Amino acid sequence: MENWIITIILLGTLYLLITEKISVDLTAIGIMVLLVVTRILTPREAVNGFSNPAVITVGAMFVVSKGMMRTGGVEFLGRQVIRLARGNALLALAVILFTVAIASAFINNTPVVILFIPVVMAMCCEFGLSPSKFLIPVSYASILAGTCTLIGTSTNIIISDLSNEYGYGALSMFELSIIGVPIALVGILFLLVAAPRVLPELANPVCHIEDSEHRQYLAEFQITPDSKLIGRDSTDIFEVRYPKLEVLEVINKSLIYYPGRDPIKVDAGDILLVKGSLNDLVAILQKEGVELPSSETGLLLGAQKDAPIVVELIISPHSSLRGRKLENTDLAKDQEVNIIAVKRVNLHMTERQIHDVRLKTGDVILIWCSESKLDAIRAGNDCIVIEDVYEEIVHKRKAIWSIINFIGMIGTATLGLADIMTCALTAAFLMIVTGCLQMRDAYRALQADVLMLIAGTIALGVAMQKTGTSQIYAEAFLSLFSGLSPTLVLGGIILLTSISTQILSNNATAVLLLPIAISTALGIGVDPKPFIVGICIGASACFATPIGYQTNLMVYGPGGYSFKDYLKLGIPLNIFVVIAGMLLIPIFWPF
Secondary structure (H helix, E strand, C coil), X not given: CHHHHHHHHHHHHHHHHHHCCCCHHHHHXXXXXXXXXXXXXXXXXXHHHHHCHHHHHHHHHHHHHHHHHHCCCCHHHHHHHHHHHCCCHHHHHHHHHHHHHHHHCCCCHHHHHHHHHHHHHHHHHHHCCCXXXXXXHXXXXXXXXXXCCHHHCHHHHHHHHHHXXXXXXXXXXXXXXXXXXXXXXXXXXXXXXXXXXXXXXXXXXXXXXXXXXXXXXEEEEEECCCCCCCCCECCCCCCCCCCCCEEEEEEECCEEECCCCCCCECCCCCEEEEEECHHHHHHHHHHCCEECCCCCCCCCCCCCCCCEEEEEEEECXXXXXXXXXXXXXXXXXXXXXXXXXXXXCCCCCCCCCHHHCECCCCCEEEEEEEHHHHHHHHHCCCEEEECHHHHHCCCHHHHHHHHHHHHHHHHHHHCCCCCHHHHHHHHHHHHHHCCCCCHHHHHHHCCHHHHHHHHHHHHHHHHHHHHCHHHHHHHHHHHHHCCCCHHHHHHHHHHHXXXXXXXXXXXXXXXXXXXXXXXHXXXXXXXXXXXXXXXXXXXXXXXXXXXXXXXXXXXXXXXXXXXXXXXXXXXXXXXXHHHHHHHHHHHHCCC
16 A cells, blocks of 8 residues: 555656646655655654755755855856857857866766856856756766766765675776766767757846946945055056946045046045945955945954845835935934945936935945844835845955865865765855855755755655665566566666666665666676676666756756756656666676
């Protein structure tokens, strides 16, 4: 009876994931509820997936990735890809896929894919391309490359250990390369040809609005007594590091100087009236020896409690602030609110100081304040709070820390000093405590639907193993190949492994099917070693569904994919890997 229930739940899950009648996270919750209600799993067993290392690792990786993005830590790598691609989408795809493949052969492919997601998104913004044409191929390339070495995926290591325990010897570091490399190369060439044609072209949801003319703010900065800017000429004070920033006026005591007409050497206490982009204004406040004339504290976007946040306030049509000078408003007088700049759409600011601006409907005030103060502002009716602008800030001064964190994570995982979950959690923790990321960013980086789906499918896999359903499926499938040649039986084993890994995790699939493969080989009187290698190949042939492998899940959200998008490339790729493995393995590991 339990086997029938599991079968119905499995078919229902596949139907809902493919048709997307309901969201994937709701589907995952439904899986866990049904398994508990039918008493197949205890409540604890059903939710154990949330403590699974895969869920924790993926969640931590989302945080690490966000830290890399917020600090510009991926900018250098992205720029190199952009420079090599020269705007050519096919060349860009080739550069990315081969880079991902080489890295994934020696490094756990999860952090590699996490690193390249923001690189792809940034490149697509730069060239006006669709990230949905790139992200599934990135995941697939990393999976293909994982079969090239023993350390390319944890599944290979598990199979090697089990093979040694069964008395058939462990796999050497590059033993799988002899077939893994050709399969990966052909697979990547297939992706280069097919991906641009069959994958959807969707708009990039995360392209930031460029710092064009309509994104320029008017701001005031006061030179501090210890500023390195003292003595610099007002005409080129920011020219080298902030070439797009324009100094409109220098206010020295009661006199006003216009840099274009009467240049002056800036001095301590001078007020600069400047026009520039969000990132330039925030960067200058953080590291150029200037302060806001009305602020008593500097801008520090770190990991402290009640951390500051930069937001835009738009004057609403019914605001009591309309018609009043900015300096006379409660907003300007509030010690907890620091006004950075103002902006008026399509109109020139004629006032000489931003506090002289007489506010109108639609005016934008750029401020920084604590999160608790922002809640109070949001509760009022005078301003509309726009937090999206905060996502545009890049904390470049923390870039070195984010890069060190990421390299440390990769290095310790590769050297085997700690497992990938520990490395990822440590890197996520360090991203926050070093100020690369605020806690609000970390929480928002977690893609709950992806994490929920992983936990739900883990519960389904546990139920299939607990009830013996997966064993029944495996034996019934292999009975179709009885009496056939060893090559076809091997193909059946690889196909079974590939199908199983779309539903179970590839590690669980390997552990479950390896003893079946060995006993099958012994039953037909051949050497089990080709079948052991076949399990390695099949366990990594998980292309047809987003739940087949965690990197497939990682690109699901950023690429805006549906379940069906994975079938278009995944099924042909799965068939290719199965056939290639069936034909090549007996050549190098004879029966």
